Amino acid sequence: xxxxxxxxxxxxxxxxxxxxxxxxxxxxxxxxxxxxxxxxxxxxxxxxxxxxxxxxxxxxxxxxxxxxxxxxxxxxxxxxxxxxxxxxxxxxxxxxxxxxxxxxxxxxxxxxxxxxxxxxxxxxxxxxxxxxxxxxxxxxxxxxxxxxxxxxxxxxxxxxxxxxxxxxxxxxxxxxxxxxxxxxxxxxxxxxxxxxxxxxxxxxxxxxxxxxxxxxxxxxxxxxxxxxxxxxxxx
Numbered sequence: 001x002x003x004x005x006x007x008x009x010x011x012x013x014x015x016x017x018x019x020x021x022x023x024x025x026x027x028x029x030x031x032x033x034x035x036x037x038x039x040x041x042x043x044x045x046x047x048x049x050x051x052x053x054x055x056x057x058x059x060x061x062x063x064x065x066x067x068x069x070x071x072x073x074x075x076x077x078x079x080x081x082x083x084x085x086x087x088x089x090x091x092x093x094x095x096x097x098x099x100x101x102x103x104x105x106x107x108x109x110x111x112x113x114x115x116x117x118x119x120x121x122x123x124x125x126x127x128x129x130x131x132x133x134x135x136x137x138x139x140x141x142x143x144x145x146x147x148x149x150x151x152x153x154x155x156x157x158x159x160x161x162x163x164x165x166x167x168x169x170x171x172x173x174x175x176x177x178x179x180x181x182x183x184x185x186x187x188x189x190x191x192x193x194x195x196x197x198x199x200x201x202x203x204x205x206x207x208x209x210x211x212x213x214x215x216x217x218x219x220x221x222x223x224x225x226x227x228x229x230x231x232x233x234x235x
Contacts, residue, residue: 048101048226051091052078060089063205069217077219080211082111086202088212095209096227097121102170104223108162111216112136115160119206120170122177122196126207129170129179129187132160133214139186141177142199154187165221173228 051059054076062071067084080087098121108115114133119126128142130149139156140149149155158181160166170187171178177196179187198204206212211220 048103048224051223051225052220054221057089059091059093061092063088063090063210063212065202065205065212069213077221078211078223079109079219080213080217082213082215082217084215086117086212086214088117088206088210090206090210091208095121095225097123097208098172098174099228100172100225101228102168102172102223102225104168104220105165106131106168106218106220107165108132108160109217109219110162111213113214113216114138115213115216115218116166116168116220117203117206117212117214118168118170119198119203119208119210119212120172121208122172122191125197126209127177127196128198128203128206128212129168131166131168131181132158132216136160139181141179141187141189141196142203143195143197144189145195146197148199154189156186158186171228 052073054073056073057071057078060078062068063086065083065086065088069081069083069087071081071087071089072079078089080089102118102120104118106116113136114130116131117133118129120129128149130142131139133139134150137157137159138150139158140152140154142149144152144154167182169180175190175192177187177189177191178185198207203212
């Protein structure tokens with residue numbers, strides 16, 4: 001007489017459960033850990049505060065320069081048309097007065113003078129970083145000890161091509177102002193015992209923070225500002 005076949009038991013799960021219990025981990029908890037999806041890394045936020053939304057002039061006012069060109073937001077760019085002399089915009093929101101960094105990209109569209117006059121606060125005063133002034137090649141700060149960008153220790157000469165984007169960075173600290181274009185340091189000014197101020201005239205309408213061109217059309221994008229503590233030690 002044949003004996004009935006007994007069911008074949010799989011003791012592997014029981015053994016695993018026993019090991020988990022012995023290790024102080026409940027089977028349910030182990031299954032929860034196993035089925036939980038791995039956490040995705042948080043997206044890295046862009047550094048600093050964006051100053052331009054790419055769609056509107058929110059936060060900016062067209063500067064009331066005599067005979068200024070049209071200013072508009074178009075295709076993610078802040079566009080400044082050529083005027084009789086100066087054209088530009090002034091930032092209307094609060095900005096730090098010291099220990100901060102400004103970055104932007106700018107390009108010359110037409111004209112033969114400065115396509116980027118970045119006016120920025122320096123303590124209770126302001127100063128302008130000029131790119132392509134005095135006929136299209138002069139860079140520097142206006143003003144240092146009463147001398148313009150064309151005639152002080154920050155004066156440099158650089159050719160700026162039309163329709164080419166240039167990365168601009170200005171770092172403002174209590175004892176030093178530094179500025180770069182496409183990674184090349186053009187300004188490294190020890191401000192101890194220096195008088196940092198604006199060139200007298202209409203450009204003062206850009207105080208404390210603004211952008212201007214002179215008989216030149218330009219476009220800007222990716223305008224950002226951040227405290228030096230957040231900017232870190234990058235060079």
